Amino acid sequence: MELLSVKDLTINFGGVTAVSKVSFSLAAGEMLGIIGPNGSGKTTLFNLLSGIYQPSAGTIALNGAPIQGLPANKIFNLGIARTFQNGRLFWNLNVVENIIMGLEETRTASIFGAIFAPAKEKALQTQAITKAMDIMGIFGSLLLNQADKIAKDLPYADRRRLEICRAIASRPKVLLLDEPSAGMDSLETERLMNDLLKVKKSIPDLSIIVVEHDMGFIKGLVDKVMVLNYGESIAYGTFADIAGNEQVINAYLGQEDGR
């Protein structure tokens, strides 16, 4: 059975159909790239998948169970975690704390325990810090060396890394990455690609959907690609499948790369 299957997903804003009848499915461990010009509905699709928007029509099923219409926090707890295109870290919290916000402990720790069972709370906190530091380890010492830094003081590329760490801290089944390379130069982008390969390797069961503006970035990374244009999926398949697609070339590849 597919891990995630999306059928005819649609959302209208007034007269605008931002996402129109999009369907795809994702197996465990699979990586899907979504590309499309600016305004083609990529972020809106993520907002639908993560429960920020409720779809006007269509279904989303995780392990066969429908999840469309559930609030964002429930969807996260079911195993879909995301990052944001413009980066939405908790800017005044430090690096460890940002990752701890993704950990299960944060949502299950007892309030009364914090007052009446200080030893237990302390043990839980130590455990959370250990886990957070292990997760940072995916990026070598890059984040570990800045673990106590406030998020807003991080260099740009490390902010994006931190956002990925926070998202995988909950051990999600599906990870949604919204333009992780936005604002990076080519060197940083290449490094990020390697980082993502590392993430994939360290959690083989994790399915990833990555939205990208830049076709080159996903080429070596994903198993399948979906091309969005004006909210519609105009092509869906392996990279080789879509590369020759005329519609795609017209809509996207032929275009100047501008955001």
Add this chain to the structure above:
Amino acid sequence: MNTYILLSELIVYALFLAFIVIEDPLAVVGYLLALFFGAVVYKKKFPLQTQKLSSLYADNIKQVGLIAALLALTFPFIVNGDPYWLQVINFAILHAIMAVGLNFMTGRAGLICLGYAAFEAVGAYTVGLLTLKLGVSFWIALPLSGAMACLFGIILGLPALRVKGHYLALVTIAFGLIVQELILNTESVTGGTNGLIDIPSPVIFGYDLGTVMNLGFTSMSYLANFYYLCLAVLIFSTVVLYKLSNSFLGLSLNAMREDQLAVQCYGMNLTSYKLYAFAISAFFGGLAGGLYAAMINFIAPENFGYSLSVIIISMIILGGLDSIPGALLGAFALSIFPEKFRAFEDYRVFFYGLIIVLCLLFMREGLVPFKRRIFKAFPREAG
């Protein structure tokens, strides 16, 4: 015990007592300016020492608190049981309980509340009505005053869930006014404008806290009894709120303050967490109200007006939002200063407004900014 902490706290205490002794308003201003510039110059000249001292305090916060609490025990003796100063400090302590309480929701969780006085009102009327009309013991009524305020916190929380920022400020102002009106209009129970008179003093093991404290070698105003009671509740409130602030809950509320959408995408149920913040904060406002009613023996709706809400919020802005030491300092400073300028009584609210404006313009972080994060990484070898 660290001698530096003890010594520095003794110095601060001595400076504070000296401040209390000064009567002349001009001398007070001079004294404050001297202290302020002294502190600024010290910080400039000895940045390393300042840094060291502040991290010494931060690293040994329990010890700092313990020493401060022990020093506080001596206060009634030092002022020789003087009822005037005991009264002023007792009010300062009640304000401090409210300030640390409000700081939890406004500082830690970022939920502005301009109707906090309503929670004190709820607590005060709970103790007033229970002890006066139903003969319930104060010691049972006091926790109930917190619980009742908690309930009102949740009632306020429900309509406030959907709004943010300015709108939340408006909703909380309205809530404060509604509670006041409610008290005024349920005259048969609350006494309306006349308030509740002759609220009994607490009695513990046959000893009435409303009577002179007679220790054999000296005797002090009954206010000394209340001083110790209020101090105990302040210590309790500070410890509980400190623990909560440094728990996973505290972290989640901090994150919610940063980004309400992102925390939802990270599994937080915004509704529950906002209600936790409202209810916990309200609880301490209620306790302060319960103490107030028992100490003053007389409560009326006008004691819990909008201006009190503004006063409490200016205390936490002056001290530094999301800083428990800041809330305590702000509460004491803004409770005691006006006593020194009673000739200018009419300008009191003006003064609080000025403090808020000046802080927001020139000192966003307040007097004791919060720098300490909740979770810290374990030290690791670099590389």
